[in-house]
Amino acid sequence: MPEFRLDTVGDVCPVPLLKVEKEARRLGPGDRLVIDIGQPRTVRNIIDWAVKNGYVTEVTTEAPGMWRLALRLGVVGTGKPRQ
Amino acid sequence: MRRPAFLREWSYIAGATALAAAEVAFLLTFGSAIGLTAPLAGIVPMWARGLPDGAALLFDAAIVGGAFLSAVTAGEFRPRLCVYKPRVLVLALIGGLLMGVGARLAPGCNIGGVIGGIASFSLQGWVEAVSVVAGAYIGTRYLGGGR
Amino acid sequence: MVMMAMPTDLKLVVALFIGLFAGFAVQRSRFCFVGAFQDAYLFGLKALAGATVVLAALASAGFAVVQLAAIRSTGGGLAGLPSGNVFPVGWHTVLGGLLFGLGMTLAGSCALTTLTRVGEGAAVGLFALGGLAAGGVVGRGLAGWWTAHVGSGVVVHLPTVLGWPLALVIQGALLGALLYRLTRPFGQPRPNKTEGMDNA
Numbered sequence: 024m025p026e027f028r029l030d031t032v033g034d035v036c037p038v039p040l041l042k043v044e045k046e047a048r049r050l051g052p053g054d055r056l057v058i059d060i061g062q063p064r065t066v067r068n069i070i071d072w073a074v075k076n077g078y079v080t081e082v083t084t085e086a087p088g089m090w091r092l093a094l095r096l097g098v099v100g101t102g103k104p105r106q
Numbered sequence: 107m108r109r110p111a112f113l114r115e116w117s118y119i120a121g122a123t124a125l126a127a128a129e130v131a132f133l134l135t136f137g138s139a140i141g142l143t144a145p146l147a148g149i150v151p152m153w154a155r156g157l158p159d160g161a162a163l164l165f166d167a168a169i170v171g172g173a174f175l176s177a178v179t180a181g182e183f184r185p186r187l188c189v190y191k192p193r194v195l196v197l198a199l200i201g202g203l204l205m206g207v208g209a210r211l212a213p214g215c216n217i218g219g220v221i222g223g224i225a226s227f228s229l230q231g232w233v234e235a236v237s238v239v240a241g242a243y244i245g246t247r248y249l250g251g252g253r
Numbered sequence: 254m255v256m257m258a259m260p261t262d263l264k265l266v267v268a269l270f271i272g273l274f275a276g277f278a279v280q281r282s283r284f285c286f287v288g289a290f291q292d293a294y295l296f297g298l299k300a301l302a303g304a305t306v307v308l309a310a311l312a313s314a315g316f317a318v319v320q321l322a323a324i325r326s327t328g329g330g331l332a333g334l335p336s337g338n339v340f341p342v343g344w345h346t347v348l349g350g351l352l353f354g355l356g357m358t359l360a361g362s363c364a365l366t367t368l369t370r371v372g373e374g375a376a377v378g379l380f381a382l383g384g385l386a387a388g389g390v391v392g393r394g395l396a397g398w399w400t401a402h403v404g405s406g407v408v409v410h411l412p413t414v415l416g417w418p419l420a421l422v423i424q425g426a427l428l429g430a431l432l433y434r435l436t437r438p439f440g441q442p443r444p445n446k447t448e449g450m451d452n453a
Contacts, residue, residue, distance in 0.1 A: 033189030035198070035361030035377060037246070037291045044296070061189060062375065063182050064283040067115065071298050088177075088184025088374065114281075118304035121282025126311035128275040133319055135259065135267050137335035139312075140275070142364045146382075147389025157261055161268065166368060168269045172276025173372025180281070187376035194361075195380045201360025202367065202384020203391070204352045210392025211399065212349030213340050215364035216286045216357070219350075225312035226337030227420050229409035232427075233342050234350040241354020242290040249358065 032061035052097025060090045139222030143209040286363040303435040310428045343406025
């Protein structure tokens with residue numbers, strides 16, 4: 024299962040989610056996107072977006088103030104492939 | 107999957123309710139709504155007259171302190187400086203300048219002029235609200251979002 | 254009002270407590286005015302925008318209760334009341350709001366969240382804060398010039414102009430309509446503005 028990394032630490036809203044959307048458009052259903060996040064609000068933002076699109080997320084705290092969010096795209100047939 | 111439990115965060119509505127409660131408490135105590143930007147410009151707001159010097163600035167500091175307390179107790183505090191690209195920092199500075207000027211003109215920032223104004227049933231609050239949204243739209247388009 | 258007769262030391266303590274509480278609440282709930290606009294406009298996520306309207310509505314309701322109670326006991330008009338933030342409206346408001354909205358988007362945080370970002374440890378907040386302070390000093394001068402050469406605007410206090418009942422109804426209706434527009438499901442989810450992306 025291909026896994027792609029995205030670094031958003033040091034990005035200020037709305038850049039992180041814009042980057043995530045761009046990557047999500049590039050990737051296909053079942054692909055895994057792992058995002059490094061340095062800001063609590065960004066974690067919330069991406070999770071809200073993922074929930075809206077029906078993607079599955081898993082967040083782990085790497086260190087205080089640093090999170091890794093794993094996103095699985097297009098599971099359950101709800102996210103459409105981009106092209 | 108909804109928000110993980112260990113993020114220990116509140117809902118947006120809880121935050122809104124808390125802020126509204128803070129506003130009303132402030133009104134009861136001082137007769138005015140909360141304002142954040144006046145002390146940063148060296149202005150002593152009406153509500154702080156009669157209070158020790160720097161009281162209004164201390165209020166702003168208390169907000170920083172409260173956020174710090176929340177972050178630390180949730181394990182989210184992290185000093186971050188080197189992760190930001192220079193462009194981000196410059197934009198922040200310029201954005202701050204524009205906010206500072208705008209807040210003196212409107213008058214009032216998002217909490218003081220918009221929310222405070224609307225809650226006070228003042229037309230100024232509504233006009234500022236629309237103007238802030240318009241300005242945010244322009245800024246967002248300028249930064250490359252939306253079509 | 255009983256609380257307004259508090260000794261100044263106690264008032265300062267209350268102010269600090271309110272500030273601590275507000276900062277805590279904003280950080281913990283990830284509240285953000287910039288996000289309220291951008292999440293909705295760029296991504297179709299309207300929760301923050303809705304919560305902002307709820308804030309305005311709850312604060313309005315609370316303010317109305319306090320002020321009406323005060324009127325009941327003093328029997329007077331606006332003067333001497335805890336009137337809140339009733340500022341003059343004019344073109345300075347439009348310009349000021351535009352600049353503020355533009356600025357908060359560039360900085361990524363509004364006045365409140367600039368402070369809370371600093372509390373979270375994000376140094377970018379310090380840059381925005383520095384700008385806020387410097388801009389405030391410049392803005393003071395500009396506002397003074399504006400008042401002297403352009404005009405000082407007009408105070409339009411809706412309950413004074415329309416009477417409390419009508420003002421309450423109109424403001425309540427406006428906020429209610431905004432809230433409805435932001436929280437009601439539209440049937441088929443609308444495409445995001447960033448691309449013609451489909452949400453299933």
